[in-house]
């Protein structure tokens with residue numbers, strides 16, 4: 001599939017519409033995050049029309065190449081990409097943006113790519129997972145965020161595989177305290193956090209009230225995957241949240257339509 005030159009901006013809360021926008025400009029010049037004292041956290045997900053976030057465990061094939069282009073553009077905005085360990089175990093996490101955005105970031109004194117963070121209570125990964133590009137890649141920094149409750153031997157294996165380990169406080173239920181994690185990210189200069197799933201982690205972000213925006217691609221496929229608790233309970237893992245539409249882009253082609261939605265999360 002060749003990439004389209006433009007997407008149709010069907011709606012925008014603050015900008016003129018409808019109009020055609022060059023693909024390369026979509027999501028490229030997002031507003032600077034408001035100064036709130038913690039990182040601005042946006043979530044980017046793709047789902048099928050019937051709400052599946054993965055087919056046979058993989059999310060990659062749900063979105064088209066246009067969706068893949070846009071998630072790389074969003075990584076150009078981000079200082080940090082944040083995922084749950086389940087996503088790393090079932091897929092891989094490679095926090096790389098487009099070459100032209102890498103060059104722009106480097107010119108502005110930023111790392112060429114955002115750093116990749118994986119949240120994991122256990123920090124326990126199989127040999128096959130420890131060989132994934134998240135650990136082996138040298139184009140971006142890789143960090144596993146865990147607590148003292150994980151085993152020291154598992155944390156050592158993560159470091160030997162090529163990722164840093166950050167040990168943060170556990171919350172009352174023994175999980176990684178996400179508020180403390182975001183505080184640490186802010187202290188270390190990671191003001192723009194792009195969460196990329198999966199639903200179990202998204203749910204925790206909503207429950208910790210730290211999610212600011214949702215970018216959602218809706219792909220016109222019906223996956224027909226039977227519901228499996230924990231994974232296929234929607235993009236927010238069953239959490240409830242109020243959303244206000246910021247923008248809606250569409251890709252219209254005789255053979256494919258896709259919708260790219262951006263929402264503000266209501267407090």
Ligand SMILES: NC(=O)c1ccc[n+]([C@@H]2O[C@H](COP(=O)([O-])OP(=O)(O)OC[C@H]3O[C@@H](n4cnc5c(N)ncnc54)[C@H](OP(=O)(O)O)[C@@H]3O)[C@@H](O)[C@H]2O)c1
Nearest residue numbers: 045046059084085086087121122175176197198199200201
């Ligand atoms: N459609 C999309 O856009 C998209 C995006 C991403 C992923 N996915 C799909 O989603 C599926 C994975 O999602 P999932 O919901 O099963 O898993 P997930 O959210 O990726 O990972 C859940 C795991 O993250 C760790 N975790 C997250 N928050 C934590 C906290 N506060 N404290 C401690 N541990 C925490 C735990 O790891 P430990 O078990 O190590 O303690 C937990 O088991 C995959 O099939 C993937 O393909 C889809």
